[in-house]
Amino acid sequence: MATSDEKFYHARITKRADFAPDLWMFRIRSDGEFNFVPGQYATLGVEEGGKRIERPYSIASAPSEDEVEFFFELVPEGALTPLLYKMQAGDQLLMRKVPKGRFSLEMQNGRKNHLLISTVTGVAPFVSYVRTLYREWKEGRFDGTHKLYLLNGASRPWEFGYKDELSQFDKELPWFKYVPTVSRPWDHEDWPGEIGRADDILRKYADHWELDASNTVAYLCGHPEMIEHSKAILKRRGFTDKGAIKEEVYWVPAK
Ligand SMILES: Cc1cc2nc3c(=O)[nH]c(=O)nc-3n(C[C@H](O)[C@H](O)[C@H](O)COP(=O)(O)OP(=O)(O)OC[C@H]3O[C@@H](n4cnc5c(N)ncnc54)[C@H](O)[C@@H]3O)c2cc1C
Numbered sequence: 001m002a003t004s005d006e007k008f009y010h011a012r013i014t015k016r017a018d019f020a021p022d023l024w025m026f027r028i029r030s031d032g033e034f035n036f037v038p039g040q041y042a043t044l045g046v047e048e049g050g051k052r053i054e055r056p057y058s059i060a061s062a063p064s065e066d067e068v069e070f071f072f073e074l075v076p077e078g079a080l081t082p083l084l085y086k087m088q089a090g091d092q093l094l095m096r097k098v099p100k101g102r103f104s105l106e107m108q109n110g111r112k113n114h115l116l117i118s119t120v121t122g123v124a125p126f127v128s129y130v131r132t133l134y135r136e137w138k139e140g141r142f143d144g145t146h147k148l149y150l151l152n153g154a155s156r157p158w159e160f161g162y163k164d165e166l167s168q169f170d171k172e173l174p175w176f177k178y179v180p181t182v183s184r185p186w187d188h189e190d191w192p193g194e195i196g197r198a199d200d201i202l203r204k205y206a207d208h209w210e211l212d213a214s215n216t217v218a219y220l221c222g223h224p225e226m227i228e229h230s231k232a233i234l235k236r237r238g239f240t241d242k243g244a245i246k247e248e249v250y251w252v253p254a255k
Pocket of ligand 1: 041055056057058059070071072073074075077078079080081082101121122124248249250251252253254
């Protein structure tokens with residue numbers, strides 16, 4: 001099967017970094033323009049045995065970067081991630097030329113707070129938001145009146161691929177707060193941070209930061225159960241009107 005060059009870039013992996021045995025990132029360079037809005041996803045593909053296997057992946061980089069970055073989790077029985085997992089810098093993959101999705105920051109609806117809730121790789125679009133606003137802030141194009149509050153859940157401390165970068169942004173930026181939280185802390189006595197799933201600590205931090213439906217948009221990304229639980233909690237707190245909650249569900253849970 002010849003893949004149509006009209007629809008796909010042949011993109012080269014320029015960097016791979018492994019965060020854990022099943023979590024890693026790629027940076028890729030495509031052979032043409034790829035214009036996206038922070039929060040969108042790219043469709044990546046690999047051809048094998050005459051078949052093209054494609055899946056969507058949130059973009060972690062900012063549009064101003066000269067490469068596109070992704071944060072992957074290996075699904076051992078999956079069709080695509082085991083193939084991506086074998087790839088290294090220098091290898092090529094396919095990327096659809098058109099990015100997709102509407103999981104972008106809502107800056108125009110009057111609510112100035114953005115509560116971002118994610119599990120593991122679901123942090124990727126939020127990394128893109130923060131990197132983008134950081135640059136705009138440095139260049140005087142963003143005045144910091146919109147505030148981002150990020151809760152990032154994982155089972156274990158080594159699953160936070162972007163913890164160092166996000167913690168540094170938290171220290172430096174008056175408009176960004178970052179709280180990583182671990183749900184299986186018992187093997188990690190040295191974990192100094194929050195304990196519980198992201199949806200477990202949601203009420204506490206919404207109260208602490210004074211985030212309510214009148215001043216906040218909530219964004220949920222990653223694990224389908226986290227999204228269901230968080231949505232139920234937020235709805236009970238009045239996040240009921242259209243646009244109060246945005247979501248990006250990464251997979252459909254097995255029945
Ligand atoms: C908009 C969007 C953005 C996404 N962004 C990312 C991203 O940034 N990083 C990323 O790693 N994935 C992301 N995903 C998930 C990704 O598209 C694939 O579904 C995932 O990588 C598994 O692909 P696969 O072909 O290996 O497994 P498949 O053959 O598609 O799936 C095998 C089984 O595993 C389930 N499954 C899929 N993903 C997981 C998971 N993480 N944990 C447990 N079970 C799972 C599926 O529902 C299916 O039952 C995103 C999905 C969507 C819809």
